[in-house]
């Protein structure tokens with residue numbers, strides 16, 4: 001065949017265009033990250049302080065038991081004052097609402113897996129990440145159920161790593177000091193992108209009718225919340241790229257209702273009322289909102305920040321947290 005400049009030039013151009021299109025579409029399907037995220041957040045940590053009453057936290061205007069949360073952390077982010085658990089106000093149901101975005105009447109003893117897959121699973125699957133990228137770290141061993149689901153399509157698929165209870169074995173209750181030390185070790189070693197941490201001291205002392213220790217638990221977990229935020233900001237990988245949610249799984253009965261601060265689990269206003277402090281590079285600062293956002297909204301907001309689909313969630317993205 002004779003060389004024909006015009007014909008060959010056209011052919012070559014067509015070939016180049018086809019190849020570019022192919023590579024582009026290939027790249028598009030093989031990596032979801034090709035679109036730059038509109039958010040600065042690359043890492044999310046949810047700290048759940050188990051069971052303080054709102055009357056000893058943000059409902060007490062002196063903030064005597066939560067000086068760090070109220071005066072150092074909340075001003076750097078958004079405080080959602082009307083935050084609620086609108087499901088069952090026990091530990092496992094509260095945490096399952098956070099992790100799955102659905103309220104479920106699940107057993108509170110750790111003997112039942114959540115009906116729905118979690119944000120951890122959807123995140124790891126969509127981003128094609130291994131299990132070290134998402135962690136459930138809990139003082140309460142029974143919270144190891146957060147790392148799996150009964151759902152037949154999702155069971156044992158894309159599971160997060162976990163360290164729950166004594167020695168991380170999913171049994172009994174570990175002290176918050178050891179949970180915090182283990183959490184720090186895990187964060188430093190793996191820099192997971194999505195982590196949930198549970199601290200139990202407040203709740204356990206409440207159930208034991210130990211008022212002083214219950215208050216001390218609120219103070220201790222308040223210190224740990226600050227220590228966690230300081231750790232994030234001093235860590236070269238986490239700094240300025242991490243969003244922290246600090247919340248509760250449930251409140252407790254107010255004085256005069258049943259046995260007061262000792263118990264929780266019904267639908268009284270004391271058990272429903274919790275707080276959310278949300279800090280990170282994409283959220284407003286110095287902002288207090290009264291909107292009645294709720295536990296199931298946390299995972300939907302995380303899905304928005306980290307850019308993955310979480311269609312099973314019954315929650316909403318908490319738009320008022322975001323900078324404009």
Ligand SMILES: [Zn+2]
Nearest residue numbers: 051091203207
């Ligand atoms: Zn409890």
Ligand SMILES: [Zn+2]
Nearest residue numbers: 253266268271
């Ligand atoms: Zn109650």
